[in-house]
Amino acid sequence: MQVLEQVLLAPYTTFGIGGPARWFVEASTEDDVLEAVRFAQKRNVPLFVLGGGSNLLVSDAGFPGVVLRISLKGIEQKKTSESAMFSVAAGEDWDAFVTLAVGQNCAGIECLAGIPGTVGGTPVQNVGAYGQEVAETIRLVRALDLRAMEYVELDAKECGFAYRRSILNSSERGRYIVTRVDYWLRSSLNASLSYADLKRYFQNWTRQPTLSEVSSAVREIRHQKGMLIVAGDPDCRSAGSFFKNPIISAEYFARLTASMDGMSVPSYPAAYGQVKIPAAWLLDQAGFHKGYALGRAGISSRHTLALINRGGASASDMTALRDAIVAKVLERFAIRLEPEPVWVG
Numbered sequence: 322m323q324v325l326e327q328v329l330l331a332p333y334t335t336f337g338i339g340g341p342a343r344w345f346v347e348a349s350t351e352d353d354v355l356e357a358v359r360f361a362q363k364r365n366v367p368l369f370v371l372g373g374g375s376n377l378l379v380s381d382a383g384f385p386g387v388v389l390r391i392s393l394k395g396i397e398q399k400k401t402s403e404s405a406m407f408s409v410a411a412g413e414d415w416d417a418f419v420t421l422a423v424g425q426n427c428a429g430i431e432c433l434a435g436i437p438g439t440v441g442g443t444p445v446q447n448v449g450a451y452g453q454e455v456a457e458t459i460r461l462v463r464a465l466d467l468r469a470m471e472y473v474e475l476d477a478k479e480c481g482f483a484y485r486r487s488i489l490n491s492s493e494r495g496r497y498i499v500t501r502v503d504y505w506l507r508s509s510l511n512a513s514l515s516y517a518d519l520k521r522y523f524q525n526w527t528r529q530p531t532l533s534e535v536s537s538a539v540r541e542i543r544h545q546k547g548m549l550i551v552a553g554d555p556d557c558r559s560a561g562s563f564f565k566n567p568i569i570s571a572e573y574f575a576r577l578t579a580s581m582d583g584m585s586v587p588s589y590p591a592a593y594g595q596v597k598i599p600a601a602w603l604l605d606q607a608g609f610h611k612g613y614a615l616g617r618a619g620i621s622s623r624h625t626l627a628l629i630n631r632g633g634a635s636a637s638d639m640t641a642l643r644d645a646i647v648a649k650v651l652e653r654f655a656i657r658l659e660p661e662p663v664w665v666g
Contacts, residue, residue: 322346322348322353322356322357323346323347324344324345324346324360325344325345325346326343326345327341327342327343328341328342328345328388329383330342330374330379330383330384330388330665331379333371333390334374334375334377334378334379334560335373335374335375335437335550335557335558335559335560335561336377336378336379336558336559336560336630336634336639336662337630338378338379338381338630338634338635338636338639339378339379339380339381339383339636339665339666340379340380340381340382340384341383341384342369342383342386342387342388343366343383343384343385343386343387344360344366344386344387344388345387345388345390346360346388346389346390347390347392348389348390348392348393349392349393349394349412350393351393351465351472351500354389354391354393354465354498354500355465355470357387357389358389358465358467358470358498360387361386361387361389366385366386366387367385367386367387368387368389369386369388369389369665370389370441370498371388371389371390371391372391372411372412372438372439372442373414373415373437373439373442374438375436375438375442375550375560375561376438376442376446376560376561376661376662376663377662377663377664377665378560378636378639378640378662378663378664378665379636379665379666380636380665380666381635381636381637382666383666384665384666385666389498391411391412391439391441391498391500392412393410393411393412393413393441393500393501394410394412394413395409395410395413396408396413396418396421400425400508401508402508403507403508403509404427404505404506404508405422405425405505405506405508406503406504406505406506407422407427407503407504407506408501408502408503409440409501409502409503409504410500410501411439411440411441411499411500411501411502412439412440412441413439413440414440415433415436415437415439415440415442415443415448416434416435416436416437418430418440419431419433419434419436419536420434420536422504422506423532423533423536425508426508426509426532427506427507427508427532428506428507428508428509428510428511428512428513428532429453429457429458429504429505429506429507429510430453430458430504430506431453431512431532431533431535431536431539432450432451432452432453432512432513432516432519432536432539433448433449433450433451433453433454433455434536434537434539434540435540435543435544435548435549436448436450436561437550437561441499441500441502443455443459444456444459444462444480444487444489444499445487445489445499446485446486446487446489446490447484447487449484449485450539451513451516451518451519451539452513452515452516452519453513454482454484455504456477456482456487458504458505458506459477459480459482459502459503459504459505460476460477460503460504460505461474461475461477461502461503462474462475462480462489462497462499462501462502462503463475463499463500463502463503464489464497464498464499464500465497465500466496466497467495467496467497467498468496472500483592484565484568484591484597485565485661490663511529512529512530512531512534512535513535514530514535518542519535519538519539519542522538522541523538546621546623546624546627547559547621547623547624547627547629548561548562555632556621556622556624556627556629557629558629558630558631558632559621559627559628559629559630560628560661560662561627561661562600562624562626562627562661563626563627563628563643563661563662564600564604564626564646564658564659564660564661565600565659565660565661566597567597567598567600567603567656567657567658567659568591568592568595568596568597568598569595569596569598569656570595570596571594571596574586574588574598577598577654586598586602587599587602598656600626600658601624601625601626603650603654603656603658604625604646604650605625606653606654607646607649607650607653607654608649609625609646609649610625611623611624611625614631615642615645616634616641617630617631617632617634617635617638618630618631618634618638618639618641618642619642620642628642628643636666643660646658647660
């Protein structure tokens with residue numbers, strides 16, 4: 322295992338922002354992961370696990386400890402006439418895996434096409450989009466338990482999945498390093514068309530679209546919104562949707578609707594009788610529209626929720642915009658937005 326020093330982290334992120342890592346290690350085996358952890362422990366320095374770099378904002382000062390980049394590769398599968406189990410190493414590219422599964426007519430993740438990052442990150446925040454989330458298909462997560470310093474396997478129930486959450490980014494944050502994820506997908510099922518954007522896309526079709534056609538549609542919609550990583554596209558220097566859609570009580574939703582002078586408030590049902598409000602709508606109502614700029618940071622010209630590096634932005638530029646948005650939405654709606662990206666350093 323090679324240990325590098327003072328490696329700039331900006332090139333490893335979709336934001337293109339971030340200072341150097343004091344030490345940088347790339348792990349291609351589970352033994353490498355263990356060795357990197359012991360390297361950090363021996364020096365009593367913090368450890369950060371890096372995947373595809375698509376959901377993080379790195380400090381301008383960088384990271385004072387060990388950055389461990391997960392590069393484990395390999396996909397194994399067991400297929401029957403009705404289903405398929407894919408055992409996927411954490412360092413595999415997520416979108417490439419979606420393409421592989423869809424190409425084999427395996428349903429369950431077709432609406433998650435075009436999402437940047439690696440497989441290991443998907444169970445951490447229960448990645449979801451366009452009516453699907455990985456919690457619906459994950460059967461097992463293999464990870465290094467840093468408390469016991471041994472590899473364990475967590476089933477879906479033990480992962481505690483919820484909206485954009487799992488124990489891996491909440492109650493047990495920092496305890497596990499994911500090295501493999503097992504997905505159970507169904508064969509020969511119709512694609513999921515529950516999300517409004519997809520329903521509109523296929524509204525004039527006279528037949529049921531295939532899994533491949535739905536995945537292609539998702540990528541096209543994401544591209545139109547600047548949410549597909551395309552080289553040279555300034556709207557793509559982002560971490561995707563920067564804020565989670567807040568979930569509020571039905572009682573507060575009723576009060577909010579009553580205060581809007583007849584304007585309808587878009588909403589979706591959430592668990593336990595609660596209500597989910599689109600964060601993009603809250604930003605628009607607070608005056609943060611597509612194309613908004615605050616110095617070198619801004620909002621995508623195609624998607625309100627995508628905060629972007631307009632060119633040469635620093636982490637402090639991005640956090641200034643983040644804080645301005647959070648404060649204004651809180652002032653107007655008494656709703657505190659929760660950022661999705663992880664802050665590093």
